[in-house]
Amino acid sequence: xxxxxxxxxxxxxxxxxxxxxxxxxxxxxxxxxxxxxxxxxxxxxxxxxxxxxxxxxxxxxxxxxxxxxxxxxxxxxxxxxxxxxxxxxxxxxxxxxxxxxxxxxxxxxxxxxxxxxxxxxxxxxxxxx
Amino acid sequence: xxxxxxxxxxxxxxxxxxxxxxxxxxxxxxxxxxxxxxxxxxxxxxxxxxxxxxxxxxxxxxxxxxxxxxxxxxxxxxxxxxxxxxxxxxxxxxxxxxxxxxxxxxxxxxxxxxxxxxxxxxxxxxxxxxxxxxxxxxxxxxxxxxxxxxxxxxxxxxxxxxxxxxxxxxxxxxxxx
Numbered sequence: 001x002x003x004x005x006x007x008x009x010x011x012x013x014x015x016x017x018x019x020x021x022x023x024x025x026x027x028x029x030x031x032x033x034x035x036x037x038x039x040x041x042x043x044x045x046x047x048x049x050x051x052x053x054x055x056x057x058x059x060x061x062x063x064x065x066x067x068x069x070x071x072x073x074x075x076x077x078x079x080x081x082x083x084x085x086x087x088x089x090x091x092x093x094x095x096x097x098x099x100x101x102x103x104x105x106x107x108x109x110x111x112x113x114x115x116x117x118x119x120x121x122x123x124x125x126x127x128x129x
Numbered sequence: 130x131x132x133x134x135x136x137x138x139x140x141x142x143x144x145x146x147x148x149x150x151x152x153x154x155x156x157x158x159x160x161x162x163x164x165x166x167x168x169x170x171x172x173x174x175x176x177x178x179x180x181x182x183x184x185x186x187x188x189x190x191x192x193x194x195x196x197x198x199x200x201x202x203x204x205x206x207x208x209x210x211x212x213x214x215x216x217x218x219x220x221x222x223x224x225x226x227x228x229x230x231x232x233x234x235x236x237x238x239x240x241x242x243x244x245x246x247x248x249x250x251x252x253x254x255x256x257x258x259x260x261x262x263x264x265x266x267x268x269x270x271x272x273x274x275x276x277x278x279x280x281x282x283x284x285x286x287x288x289x290x291x292x293x294x295x296x297x298x299x300x301x302x303x304x305x306x
Contacts, residue, residue, distance in 0.1 A: 014143060021150050025157060032161050045171045052178045089218050103302065106179065106229055108216040128216070 036074065039067045040101035044093040047084065047123065048105040051091065056109055056127035063120040071095040084121050086111040167305050172273035172297040179217075180277050180295040183231045186215035187248070187291065188281045198283050203235070203246040212250040219251050223302065230255040230274075230296040238280070238288040245289070255296040270304045272296050 032038075043064050050060055064084075071083045074096045085092045089107075094100035112124030187197055196214070197207050207214060219227045230251035234244045249256075259274040274296035281289050300306060 010143075017147070018150075021154070025154060028158070029161060032165050035165065038165055042169055045169060049171060049174055049178065052175065052182075088222075089220065090222060102223065104221040104223065106217050106219055107182070108218045 040093045044103040048103040051105045054125040058125040065119040170303040227252040228298040259296040
């Protein structure tokens with residue numbers, strides 16, 4: 001007589017628990033990678049370094065899609081224009097109302113209007129007046 | 130009975146399996162938390178950009194720029210207004226002291242042991258710290274820098290070797306102290 005194959009309920013529970021475990025682990029890793037502080041720090045430094053390397057009359061675009069998504073969720077779409085600011089020789093990236101990270105640049109240039117679009121930010125580097 | 134025994138054994142194995150999973154999770158959590166608690170150190174790139182800017186400021190297409198040397202004499206005015214002439218603004222509201230240092234020594238190619246002219250900007254004490262980093266591999270967390278050399282000629286085709294040292298401190302923002 002042939003034995004009929006059966007799926008044990010324990011095995012199903014075991015597999016489901018393992019999947020839940022892996023999902024939690026992956027979500028944790030992804031959430032830490034896209035943390036507010038980390039994004040603010042890395043983008044403020046990147047923008048400051050690009051400004052340092054730029055010659056006057058340079059127009060550059062930097063993709064900050066992940067930071068824009070975080071800002072939309074945590075600060076609202078109305079505040080997207082405020083996420084990248086340059087004051088004097090200091091770049092500030094701010095993704096929530098209470099957070100923000102600044103990094104200075106040494107290049108004596110003037111920064112024109114900063115435009116935040118769907119996926120990134122346009123920055124205009126001009127000669128000092 | 131043997132069926133019961135194997136089922137019990139598999140339950141015990143499952144418990145051990147989940148203990149291992151929890152230990153792996155704790156390990157991954159610890160590694161990721163440690164990794165993201167450290168800031169990104171960009172000072173080496175910053176020092177490179179600073180050195181390149183300084184080189185562009187004193188030489189154009191391998192020739193000393195106008196205003197750096199007139200006749201046989203190097204211009205003191207260039208030395209005194211180096212930051213302004215090169216477009217450097219080393220002020221930073223996050224720090225009391227200047228966090229940058231850039232120095233260019235010019236040597237005559239015929240006698241490389243004697244500096245004929247020197248210009249610098251920023252805080253010279255970081256230059257000393259950087260020298261110690263180079264010699265003893267200590268204080269690496271305090272400053273990061275770069276050293277570059279290039280040849281340049283003046284309008285009378287006299288050759289010079291220029292050595293640029295650029296140093297960035299900003300350790301509070303770039304390393305975990």
